[in-house]
Amino acid sequence: MTLSLVLLCVFAALLELDTTYAFQTLISRPIIAGPLMGWLTGDVAAGVQVGIFAELLFSDISPLGGIVPPSGVVATAVPLALYSLGIELYFGFFAGVVSAVLYSFFDMLLRKTRFQWLVFLEKRIGRKPEDITRIVAATLLLSFLMSFLFISAAVWVSSRLIFALYPYIPPKAHFAFDLAYVAVPWIGLAALIPVFRLKTR
Amino acid sequence: MPFWLRINMFFRSFFLQAGWNYVKYQNFGFALVMMPFLRRLYRKDPEVLPTVLARYLETFNTHPVMASFCFGAMAKKEETIAETHNVAEYKDQVAEWIGARRGLSITAASIGDRLFWGTLKPLTLLLAIFVWMLLGVNFLESAGAEIPIPPLYAFTACLAAFFVYNAIALFVRWEGLKIGYESDDASCFGLTRFDWNRTIYNAKRIGIFFAVGIILFGVYRFFDGVRVDIHFIARAVLVLSFVMFSFITRRLRLPNVYLYIAAVIIFNIVCLF
Numbered sequence: 001m002t003l004s005l006v007l008l009c010v011f012a013a014l015l016e017l018d019t020t021y022a023f024q025t026l027i028s029r030p031i032i033a034g035p036l037m038g039w040l041t042g043d044v045a046a047g048v049q050v051g052i053f054a055e056l057l058f059s060d061i062s063p064l065g066g067i068v069p070p071s072g073v074v075a076t077a078v079p080l081a082l083y084s085l086g087i088e089l090y091f092g093f094f095a096g097v098v099s100a101v102l103y104s105f106f107d108m109l110l111r112k113t114r115f116q117w118l119v120f121l122e123k124r125i126g127r128k129p130e131d132i133t134r135i136v137a138a139t140l141l142l143s144f145l146m147s148f149l150f151i152s153a154a155v156w157v158s159s160r161l162i163f164a165l166y167p168y169i170p171p172k173a174h175f176a177f178d179l180a181y182v183a184v185p186w187i188g189l190a191a192l193i194p195v196f197r198l199k200t201r
Numbered sequence: 202m203p204f205w206l207r208i209n210m211f212f213r214s215f216f217l218q219a220g221w222n223y224v225k226y227q228n229f230g231f232a233l234v235m236m237p238f239l240r241r242l243y244r245k246d247p248e249v250l251p252t253v254l255a256r257y258l259e260t261f262n263t264h265p266v267m268a269s270f271c272f273g274a275m276a277k278k279e280e281t282i283a284e285t286h287n288v289a290e291y292k293d294q295v296a297e298w299i300g301a302r303r304g305l306s307i308t309a310a311s312i313g314d315r316l317f318w319g320t321l322k323p324l325t326l327l328l329a330i331f332v333w334m335l336l337g338v339n340f341l342e343s344a345g346a347e348i349p350i351p352p353l354y355a356f357t358a359c360l361a362a363f364f365v366y367n368a369i370a371l372f373v374r375w376e377g378l379k380i381g382y383e384s385d386d387a388s389c390f391g392l393t394r395f396d397w398n399r400t401i402y403n404a405k406r407i408g409i410f411f412a413v414g415i416i417l418f419g420v421y422r423f424f425d426g427v428r429v430d431i432h433f434i435a436r437a438v439l440v441l442s443f444v445m446f447s448f449i450t451r452r453l454r455l456p457n458v459y460l461y462i463a464a465v466i467i468f469n470i471v472c473l474f
Contacts, residue, residue: 025363058456060457118222118225170473180464186419189412191447
């Protein structure tokens with residue numbers, strides 16, 4: 001991976017913290033992360049498009065209760081990283097969406113693992129209440145590292161896979177992936193109509 | 202509540218979900234936010250702090266923005282606990298504190314989920330798309346990504362979405378702390394001070410206007426300047442059928458992301474045969 005791709009993965013992992021663990025200013029939502037990452041990879045237009053498509057696609061899943069939606073940051077970072085390597089956006093977007101779904105399972109696993117340390121951490125806070133700041137900082141650092149490793153691995157594996165399969169992909173498959181990609185904003189916009197149903201009164 | 206203490210708690214509230222786990226949810230974050238207040242309240246009796254903190258490390262789960270109402274209210278309740286003179290009174294106050302924490306966190310979560318996740322987030326998404334459309338950014342076609350967009354155009358829309366969402370979220374975070382602290386049980390710790398239902402209703406009315414407008418504009422852009430041939434019609438029918446299909450999958454509570462993955466597989470099968 002090139003230095004710019006490593007920087008993109010670091011930036012994406014930092015943004016991923018904003019999704020759940022810190023701030024939640026929604027700078028990590030795809031419509032904002034997309035143009036920023038597009039600017040980093042040298043194509044703002046691709047960033048805008050991927051950002052809009054990813055956000056529309058995931059607009060019907062909210063992080064209610066314990067639900068972990070597919071990561072919008074991963075779904076934006078992976079296609080843009082692949083696009084900067086010369087892979088078409090429609091292939092990259094598919095790889096990004098699959099990675100985002102996998103990331104939600106990975107994040108769920110992390111959250112389940114975290115509670116195994118709970119008893120130990122609570123005892124430690126009980127002995128030294130000031131340690132809570134350090135514990136929270138350590139949790140954030142760990143989440144950042146895990147996100148960085150996942151995003152880097154997703155970019156590396158999908159780029160290798162697509163480059164290996166590329167000579168065998170027929171032109172019709174390009175058309176099929178492109179068609180599904182173009183359908184994304186329409187499916188997403190159609191999903192937004194029921195979101196705004198006036199049922200509060 | 203002193204101003205600097207409020208600032209400290211406000212800043213810490215951004216880390217409420219830092220230790221999110223499936224057993225006690227936001228308990229670490231809750232304790233982290235309340236820590237400066239507890240340290241100040243029990244500064245003359247610091248050895249009770251671990252016992253007090255144990256209550257804050259119990260299950261806590263609410264909406265991260267609306268949580269500020271809980272912080273303010275729990276701080277006020279904690280002051281009442283600190284002022285108790287005997288064990289019976291202490292136990293009563295602690296039981297009341299636990300009930301208030303549970304009830305308030307559920308109510309705040311319900312309002313926050315509907316207002317922020319269910320209304321404001323999709324509304325600001327539509328706002329960004331609307332601004333991009335006004336600026337002439339074509340994102341509907343695959344080739345649209347190949348047409349360069351000036352960075353100013355690209356960032357104007359996302360900055361608009363960012364500022365609108367955060368202006369409201371930061372206001373609620375900041376004011377919630379104060380209102381929660383100053384209000385009592387009768388006003389549900391200040392939650393009844395705002396007409397949340399009316400706000401959500403009005404925001405949804407704006408949202409439906411934006412959504413329909415954007416779809417109509419998108420359809421116009423889709424057909425504008427396009428040569429209508431058999432390929433175009435086939436493509437439009439396939440996309441439309443998937444949109445119709447999305448209404449069925451929504452009834453089955455199947456997220457759109459799986460519909461997209463299914464679309465890729467089905468389109469590949471159709472194209473190959």
